[in-house]
Amino acid sequence: MTPFDRAHAAMEAAPQDDRARLAVYDRLADAELFVLLEHEPEDDTITPQVFETEDGDFVLAFDLEERLTAFTGAPAPYAALPGRVIAQYLAGEGVGLGINLGVATSAMLLPPEALDWLTDTLTHAPQAAAGRPAAFHAPALPPGVLGALLPAFEAKFEQLAGLASHALLVGVTYDDGRRGHVLAFLGAPAAAQPGIAKAMAEALAFSGLEAGELDVTFLAPGDPAAEALLAQALVLHLPEPEPEEVQELKPTAPGMDPAKPPILR
Template sequence: MTPYDRAHAAMDADPENEALRLAVYDRLADAELFLLLEHEPDADNDIIPQVFETEEGDFVLAFDLEERLAAFGEGPAPYAALPGRVIAQHLAGENIGLGINLGVADSAMLLPPEALEWLTHTLTHTPVAAEARPLGFDAPALPPAVLALLLPAFTAKFDQLAGLASHALLGGVTYEGGRRGHVLAFLGTPEPARAGIAKAMHEALTFSGLEAGELDVTFLSEEDPAAQVLLEKALVLHLPEVEEDTAQHVHVGPGMDPDKPPVLR
């Protein structure tokens, strides 16, 4: 099962659970989806999705596995491999919905245009940069019910951060002036990756189902005194390591080359 499959199955098992519904959107945003096209991308890298007219409106189709795309088309079909968030962004405002895994998996789902607009709007939110002087760190003072929402959301994002930090530390923090809160500290993260990780954790909090949730994200070296205190008191969350085979054999499908961004028509 794919991460999206698992999220969809959990939602089906408890359809009234808002956090599980939000998790489906989060997995779709992060997933590489294979978008069915009218024809192969042209020399300008323009990609034209195949649009299906239905009684419920117009939809384009995408699949979270290349094999599922082939099964739907009963053979090879032109496609562009794109992150779900990119597809949603391009479709927002076009009055076109998105069908996922239709006819080939139990995780089949139709997202109407308004759902794509909501997703795109939600993904545009960014964390606010701020500075504060911590006075001390403690174990996280979070109820089990809150941790049960946060930890799966963090873990789903961690799967994309292999090699960008040794681990993350979730702890309580008291700042100068008396403000108390919680901090998620990443150890050993290179500077260029920090903004992306902060955005990913912001999304994890947004899609966790917690209302008015707040979490500070910071980056420390393993030699930092604050890191040593957190290692003793915080909840230690391990990130996956880079697999050499994965790093050496990266397939860049149509629309995934950052030097040739896709143009959806």
């Protein structure tokens, strides 16, 4: 069971649950997908196969390489890309995306308008703001809200393994009287902080909570503010990175170099 499989199964078990449906889009955006191509990549250009159906044109992708091979029945050219990148390049093209067709119970068709919506949702970036906390207090979130946020956070934490030791969810009152909640990450390097903030904004967007708002900040483990938060906070642990052999990787395949996204034809 892949993360996408589990999210899809939860959606099928609760078809009226908007949060379960949103979680499928979240897992899709974060997943590495194997896109079936017309032919082998040429330099930085890839050409996905487009399948014509009664419901429109679709590009096919699979969340496991083995599933792509099971579908084709023979070795076939493909490109491994994040789901969010695939959605971005198909948005506005009038082409849908088929996931795991014929090889898994998580098979589904996403029409073009679904990819447009997903791309638009993913483009929203968190806004920088300044505020002076006057007091911290225990999180004051209703059980239903907390129950929606925690799975969304944990799913994103899987992508952030090793970038922070843990996160602290705490209520806050600012000196201007505004009350809210803050999620503070301890020990995150400066280079990783914008990505973490974006991931948390996505978690909030895909949680299904309307008009949700959460402040995200970053602290050093020994910061006095961290000690003040620890006394009141709900502590959320990030997973440790899996040990792996250290080696120098030079991105050469299309889509592997963030500075040179692939060109789709």
